[in-house]
Amino acid sequence: MTRAAAVALALVAATPAAAQTANAALAYTQLPDADQERRARALMETLRCIVCQGQSIADSDADMAGEMRAVVRQRIAAGQTPRQIRDWMIARYGRYISYDPxxxxxxxxxxxxxxxxxxxxxxxxxxxxxxx
Missing domain, CATH: 1.20.5 (Single alpha-helices involved in coiled-coils or other helix-helix interfaces)
Structure with missing residues (x-):
């Protein structure tokens, strides 16, 4: 019973690390589809980093900006439009995130x-x- 609990605990603890690794990979790598990557980059240039505030998420080295880049790439790869992603980001972080209010x-x-x-x-x- 103790061994099963230890294995279950290890699996639960590893799940966030695996998700974080996937996000980190998408934060700094391009999408395989060049058109999707172009749309993602264009959108990233118009979204403000909420940590740096003076840089777009495309230019910022902050961890939060990396996570936001990963979200943009994930959603573009899933088929969402840049407008849908921008609207979601504004709903989540407020209007300040957009360089184009x-x-x-x-x-x-x-x-x-x-x-x-x-x-x-x-x-x-x-x-x-x-x-x-």
């Missing part, structure tokens, strides 16, 4: 601010040139 009431200032700053710069430049 959607246009809605909460993000409208992000989209309008550059235009307002550009118009203010043109207005100031125009006034400066008129005085000369």
């Amino acid at each position: 959607p246009l809605d009431a909460a993000t409208i200032p992000l989209w309008i601010a550059p235009l307002l700053l550009l118009l203010a710069g043109i207005w100031l430049a125009r006034g400066s040139f008129r005085r000369r």
Whole structure:
């Protein structure tokens, strides 16, 4: 009975390690299908690393970014579209994860601010040139 319990415990303990090894392999290796890998890389470039915050998951060396790359590759290989994966990532980690925030009431200032700053710069430049 003790031997069976030890074997069962060893199997249960090995399961997360095996899953982690599979994720680690997908974090740093490309998918066999070049088109799938291209779509995965394009999506990874648009997702922010939640640890580094200044890098995409494609560029980050953080362990979390590696896990996120593995998830992207797994889901692409399973047939999901980049849009479905992006939506899942946003639902899981929040809008901050996306470098391309959607246009809605909460993000409208992000989209309008550059235009307002550009118009203010043109207005100031125009006034400066008129005085000369």
